[in-house]
Amino acid sequence: MKKKTLGMAVVVLAILTLSLGFSLALKGAGNLPSPREIAVVRIEGQIGGGSGALSQDAFVDVQRTKETLDSLTEDPLVSAVVLDIDSPGGETAPTADIVYSIRDLRARKPVVSYVSSMGASGGYWIASSANRTVVAPLAVVGSIGVFSDFFDASALLAKVGVNYTTLKAGKYKDAGSFARPMTDEERAYVQGIIDKIHDEFVSSVSHDRNIPVETLMPLAQGQIFLGRDAVSLGLADRLGTKKDAIELAKELSGAGTYSVSELSTSGGWTDFLRQMGATAGQALGRGFSEAVLSFAAREQRIA
Amino acid sequence: MGALLGRRLWAFLIDELVLGAVAAFPLYLLLTPRSDGTGALALAIGAASQALALIYWVSTDYLFGQSLGKMVVRVKTVAASSGRGGGKVGFFQALLRSLTKLVNFLLLLDSLRLLWGGGEQRSTDALAGTTVVEWI
Numbered sequence: 001m002k003k004k005t006l007g008m009a010v011v012v013l014a015i016l017t018l019s020l021g022f023s024l025a026l027k028g029a030g031n032l033p034s035p036r037e038i039a040v041v042r043i044e045g046q047i048g049g050g051s052g053a054l055s056q057d058a059f060v061d062v063q064r065t066k067e068t069l070d071s072l073t074e075d076p077l078v079s080a081v082v083l084d085i086d087s088p089g090g091e092t093a094p095t096a097d098i099v100y101s102i103r104d105l106r107a108r109k110p111v112v113s114y115v116s117s118m119g120a121s122g123g124y125w126i127a128s129s130a131n132r133t134v135v136a137p138l139a140v141v142g143s144i145g146v147f148s149d150f151f152d153a154s155a156l157l158a159k160v161g162v163n164y165t166t167l168k169a170g171k172y173k174d175a176g177s178f179a180r181p182m183t184d185e186e187r188a189y190v191q192g193i194i195d196k197i198h199d200e201f202v203s204s205v206s207h208d209r210n211i212p213v214e215t216l217m218p219l220a221q222g223q224i225f226l227g228r229d230a231v232s233l234g235l236a237d238r239l240g241t242k243k244d245a246i247e248l249a250k251e252l253s254g255a256g257t258y259s260v261s262e263l264s265t266s267g268g269w270t271d272f273l274r275q276m277g278a279t280a281g282q283a284l285g286r287g288f289s290e291a292v293l294s295f296a297a298r299e300q301r302i303a
Numbered sequence: 304m305g306a307l308l309g310r311r312l313w314a315f316l317i318d319e320l321v322l323g324a325v326a327a328f329p330l331y332l333l334l335t336p337r338s339d340g341t342g343a344l345a346l347a348i349g350a351a352s353q354a355l356a357l358i359y360w361v362s363t364d365y366l367f368g369q370s371l372g373k374m375v376v377r378v379k380t381v382a383a384s385s386g387r388g389g390g391k392v393g394f395f396q397a398l399l400r401s402l403t404k405l406v407n408f409l410l411l412l413d414s415l416r417l418l419w420g421g422g423e424q425r426s427t428d429a430l431a432g433t434t435v436v437e438w439i
Contacts, residue, residue: 011366285326
C-alpha cells in the first residue's frame with residue numbers, strides 16, 4: 001500500500017513537471033507570436049434589447065462587450081485596440097455603458113474605431129469615444145439624436161367597443177399609455193427626458209471629438225452622413241479600410257512589430273459547445289489561473 | 304449500485320481537481336496571458352492539458368488499477384474476466400477506457416450505462432473488458 005502511494009505521488013509529480021516543462025518551453029522558446037498586441041473587437045448589430053444565445057447575431061451582447069473591453073484594459077500584452085463597428089444604434093443606457101468602458105480603456109492604451117458600413121446613433125456614440133475614428137467612404141455615420149415612439153389607439157378601442165381602465169398612483173405613471181392621447185403636461189415631461197439624453201449624447205461626442213457644442217449641435221439633429229462628409233465635418237478623422245485603422249492603432253501605440261487578433265463579443269451556443277468539449281479539470285485549471293492572474297493584475301495596479 | 308456509482312463520482316471529482324491543479328493550472332497560468340483563446344497557442348495549451356490528463360488516467364489505471372481519486376474512495380479498475388479477483392488492466396484496456404474522459408460530452412454519453420448497468424461499467428469499460436469494483 002505504501003509502495004502504491006509512493007508510486008501515485010511519483011505519477012502526480014511527473015504530470016506536474018511535464019506541465020511546467022511544457023509551459024516554460026513554450027514561454028521561453030518564443031516561437032509562437034504573441035497574438036494580442038493589436039486587438040480588434042467586433043461590435044455588430046443593435047445595441048441592447050436582445051439576450052440569450054439565439055439573438056447573438058442580431059444584437060450586441062452588451063455584457064460580453066464590456067467584459068472584453070475591461071479585460072483588454074488590464075491585458076499587458078495588448079498595446080492598442082480597434083473597434084470594428086457595424087451598428088445602427090439601440091438603447092441608450094447600454095450604449096452609454098459601453099462608452100464608459102471605452103473611456104477606461106482609452107485612458108490606458110490607444111483605441112481606434114472603424115466603421116465599414118454603419119455607425120449610426122448609438123453606433124456612432126461608441127465610435128466617437130475612441131481616440132481616432134476611421135470610416136469607409138460610403139459608410140453611414142452620425143444620426144446623433146434620440147427618439148421614442150408612442151401610439152394612441154384610443155379611437156380604435158372606442159370603435160371596437162373596448163373600455164380600457166387604468167388605476168394609478170403617481171401623475172406620470174402611465175404617461176405614454178396607448179389607450180388615451182398624451183396630455184400636454186406628459187408630452188413636456190417625456191420630451192424633457194429625451195432632451196436630457198440628447199444633451200448627454202451631444203456633450204459626450206463634443207468632449208471625445210473635441211468639437212464645440214455650438215458647432216456640433218447643427219450636425220446633431222438626427223442626420224446621417226456618408227463617411228467622406230463625416231470626415232470633412234469633423235465627425236471622423238480619416239477615410240480608410242480596416243487595415244488602415246489597424247495601422248493607425250499601431251502608430252498610436254508605438255508598437256514596432258505587432259500581430260492582430262480578432263475578438264468576438266458574441267456569446268451563447270459557441271461558448272456552450274466549447275465548454276462541452278473541455279474537461280472539468282481543464283475548466284478548473286483555467287479558473288484557478290484566471291483568479292491568480294486577475295489578483296496579480298489588481299496588485300500591480302495598486303502598486 | 305448506488306454506493307458504487309457515488310464513489311465513482313467522488314473519485315472522478317477528486318481526479319479532476321488533481322488534474323486541474325497539476326496539469327492544467329501551470330499551463331493556463333504561464334501561457335494564458337499570451338493567448339486570446341483562439342489560434343495556435345490556445346490549441347497547444349488545450350492539447351497539452353488533454354495529453355497530460357490522458358497520461359494520468361492511463362498510467363494510473365495500468366500501473367495501479369486505481370487513480371488517486373479511486374484510491375481515496377477505495378474502488379479499483381480490474382479486468383472484467385477476473386471480477387473481484389483484481390486482475391490487472393492491460394495498457395490498451397486502460398487507454399480505451401480513458402479516451403472519453405477527455406471530452407465531457409462523450410464521457411456523459413459513455414456513463415449513461417452506469418445508470419442501469421449496476422454502476423460498474425461505462426460503455427468503454429464494456430468495450431475494453433474492464434470493470435470497477437469496491438476495493439477495501
